[in-house]
Amino acid sequence: MAQNANNRLELARLHHRFGFGPKPGEFEKDLLAPITLAKSRILTNPQSDLALSSLADPVLADLGNRPKADSPEIVKFGQDLRAQNLQLTLWWLDRMVLADNCLAEKMTWFWHGHWATSIKKVNYPLSMYRQNQTLRINALGNFRKMTKEMVNDGALQVWLDGPSNTFNAPNENLARELMELFTIGVNNYTEEDVKAASRALTGYQVVRSTGQVFINQRRRDLNPVTILGTTNTFSGDSLTDLLVDRVECQNFIAERIWFRFISSTLPMPKNFAAKAAFASREISPTIQAAADSSHLSNPSYELVKSPVEWFVSVCRALELIPSQLQPATRTLNYLEKLGQVPFDPPTVGGWPAGAAWLTSATSLHRLEFANWLIGKSRLATLRDTPAEQKITKSLNWLGINKWSDRTKVALTEAINHPPQFTLSAICSPEYVVNA
């Protein structure tokens, strides 16, 4: 083998953590060249992704205000909301599956979990779509700019009761989460800071059906307030500057990246290169530093594929396109059973990580989901592989470092039965965990 064991592990992690797993043939090809080539390809966001050029953006009409509960229009309104939601969700899943370079989608996904906003409260897919575009545009850009745009994002404002936060009646929800979950982390501010920041964030109004934000000056609290020791009449932008400039922000975002890209179980070491890189608040070099670190070849830093990550990587390997799987609602039903549907995080803290995805309930639903997906695929890559090479070649097909002895036994027994072989492979601990 041309590559040493560490390189295989590192390559597998590059594909699964900084992307959504390899398409057939990709991993094998990468093994033939120095790993630096694969690394720079995976970590570079191309100007355009050819594989996505034919995928049309969703067209979501403004559905307007919700009709009265007992009106005849309410039925169609509800149907339209559901249809748009399905269209939007499948569109994003398609992007993740089809992209040649997944980094942009992976980062958009990461930021969606960070600024976790749920359509369950926002209601309008159009508003969620706009937020998704904001996250994508800034996914590898500047964190300060992203934060300013997110404070001005209609979906986030609605999710955290921003439009109810007024001069006469402050509502702390957005101010608190902006500090605790989005920028500097808990214990790095006082309750007085939360109250003051909520006054700085007064006046935002949202057109709910579109997510369009405007400021109502009469609702703003223009009195100077003191936040983290600085007294000023803050705006959303100047509050963002204050928070993003804090040294705690550097540590907090580095920790979130560590937790989602390197290890969900072990603490971030002081020398995590991404932390230093984030001094600039630029996300792209931060991610490069995260992947560039020696941590990527350290076997003790494990992650578990979340349900969406598992589904997307299976689709890439099995050459399936989410929006073409019928019935379309089935895909979302399975994801819901597994506990993770895009645009619908359980709380403002986003989704869990690690062993939370490893319960017997999720392993059962994963098996059922896998069976259904396998039935939709020709399994061309596996069928084209000679029986005696199936076990080793399937490692490269799926982008896995190595099979355990136990899994090899299961695979050997299914060697002449491609669907069973695939089921064992994609439900194996080696695939479910990004070891």
Added chain:
Amino acid sequence: MYTVTRRKFLQYTGGSIATGLLSQIISFDEIANAGLINPLPANTPILVVVTLYGGNDGINTVIPYTDSTYYSARPEVSYKQESMLPLDAELALNPAMGGIKSLWDQNKVAIIRGVGYPNPDYSHFSSMAKWQTGSPERNINTGWIGRWLDTQADNPMLAISLGSVLPPFLAGAKKSGSALPLGGLVVPAGNLAYQCNQLSKPQRGESKLMAAAATSMRSLCNLSETIQPILRKPAPTDPDLPTINGGNAGGDNNLAQQLDIVAKLIASDSPTKIWSASLGGFDTHADEANAQATLLGVLSTSISRFMNQLKNTTRANDVTIMVYSEFGRRVAANGSQGTDHGTSAPVFLIGNSIKGGYYGDQPSLKNLIKGDLAVTTDFRDIYASIIEGILKTPAEKSLGKWSGRINFLKSSTSSLG
């Protein structure tokens, strides 16, 4: 809001808590078999913990309905007095809590008032971690029941949480409670079962998460058809309620479903002393009154239904329910017809072994501490009393030298008629 369930959130607080990483996941048939082979001895006290995620507004749960400040501080978030359920001349239950009111009238409800901990934390995540670890002063990664489990003989059935994620209060240093996924488990059969079994084999030198992935499949393999009769069996019947009346069906909300399963498994003698169930959505920053009433209605009907189901078992007198949330909410409304994160709130203890009534002082709506309700009772007083009175174990291993106790249990918790 209505849709924010906080049930799973502690899983990603990232390091402050163990999150039950290697918790065992058990199946219905394991519990059923355990019930047959190793039934819980008769008259053993059982604790059912119901966690309300999101920060339940205590002031609108046990309402100081004759205090004019209540109406003036939150004009749009207060209920009409005539709809409330008065307990005495000062306090009334939320209009939606008819079931719990009826249990109160039977002296089966202890309301512990003003419960919290020193230096209240307003973060959902941190505050729930303090409640669940039982350690408000110091961040630790074991739960208050988890540390009790550490003192007990190894038994995965001893503490069971409904749902697929284990709450941190059941995570100990060496042992932890088990998570029981709700419904919908179809047993793998034939080749699938065989493969599942093969993939779940322990592997030497395997990493933690890989081992956890394998374990999760192993418990599936252990499922068998023997459990089906228990699951298909209706929950123990509820003698006090007409079975046809749709109003009592209740069953499409998740808490009722969780407690139905608890009732079935208690009835089948599961050797379980602690059950955990939860209800989310209490983070009512806006449009609170209706949302909270809906949730409290679910809580109240689920609990009274559960209590009625227990009447047809031999364990009706053994079960105590504890209901708590990570914090209460501000006295004053926030102007979005909601309330922001606050401090203390009442805790409910419900059961035939409870001495009904109030415990702890009612915090004043006027004399606030830093703008919030005073904490008049430390939650560790309740925990210590539960560990000693229900789990029949010295509290020190779980809570250290904590001296506060609350005398809400009848003298002998399990031998009452």
